[in-house]
């Protein structure tokens with residue numbers, strides 16, 4: 001994560017025009033997630049693994065919109081054949097399934113091969129290796145202690161769990177299928193979301209230069225000259241934490257979390273919720289409740305800072321983490337990693353750069369000069385109107 005963040009700073013410094021802000025942040029998310037998942041170092045541009053993941057993620061965003069397809073409302077439609085007029089959802093689903101399999105299977109297989117390749121084996125083991133290689137490269141059984149010797153390969157979730165599987169761990173969650181699907185969905189679930197939070201944060205900072213100044217003063221007081229902040233500094237830099245928390249609240253990335261389908265009848269505050277109903281949690285309302293967050297549409301990190309101590313204080317405004325990563329057993333498993341990437345990127349950016357709007361005003365075709373305003377579009381809305 002540290003290295004990927006440093007690479008981001010370098011790219012931003014080199015990009016004098018500043019017109020590739022979004023791709024720079026996308027690269028940061030991809031570098032971080034793919035190296036943690038697979039130990040893969042991606043290419044600076046046009047990386048094939050990033051392409052597989054991007055190709056599969058776009059349809060997923062569209063499919064996640066409740067009611068996007070008629071079959072959501074009339075489940076019987078799932079029985080009509082794919083060629084039937086109006087059954088385009090079936091053809092799309094088939095195409096999207098292929099894209100998802102590519103995203104899940106190709107990086108997994110490549111990363112696994114790489115782990116085997118970098119191990120130098122004594123000649124006596126070569127024959128057994130070549131005999132077992134086919135088994136090794138597909139699914140279990142894994143090969144005889146090879147993974148334990150792979151000390152030179154980059155640490156990753158893939159390597160760690162393969163080692164556990166090979167060591168014979170008795171846990172149904174530790175199978176290659178679970179591992180492949182878990183690593184395969186990390187980028188799709190964690191990339192756009194994290195980038196969105198980072199860009200939102202920059203937007204808030206651009207609107208509030210006084211927040212940037214205050215954060216810079218705290219960093220200067222805590223981090224040694226010539227060093228960049230790192231995650232160990234987090235407890236000493238509460239204002240950066242407050243900024244990151246406020247970004248997650250102010251324009252929350254997933255305003256209706258992810259809709260869930262009830263697998264059994266349920267009851268909530270006297271309301272009967274039948275099996276099969278779709279429940280949508282309104283995170284947006286929770287994070288913009290003015291009783292908890294006064295002036296909720298203002299980007300104001302100070303709401304989380306105790307004015308007397310300067311420390312974090314969620315007694316006046318509730319920690320937004322309670323609603324911005326979903327709920328219950330399907331709560332976002334990447335939330336700690338997401339928060340740390342956001343924290344580190346924002347702390348590093350503020351430490352080395354001043355952030356200000358390139359232009360305060362724009363000239364309309366009529367010649368009139370107007371203030372630049374900010375408007376957010378949302379993927380859900382986009383998916384609903386295409």
Ligand code: HEM
Pocket residue numbers: 033185186187189190191193194197253254257258324325326327328329330331332333334335337338339
């Ligand atoms: C700011 C960044 C992020 C936000 C706002 C976010 C938000 C969410 C939300 C709202 C859910 C749905 C929870 C629910 O169903 O109630 C979710 C699920 C998920 N997230 Fe995140 N996420 C972020 C980053 C990440 C990262 C970095 C990863 C992994 C590297 C990740 C992996 C996942 C996975 C795998 C799920 C599905 C969990 C399941 O269905 O059991 N997310 N996320």
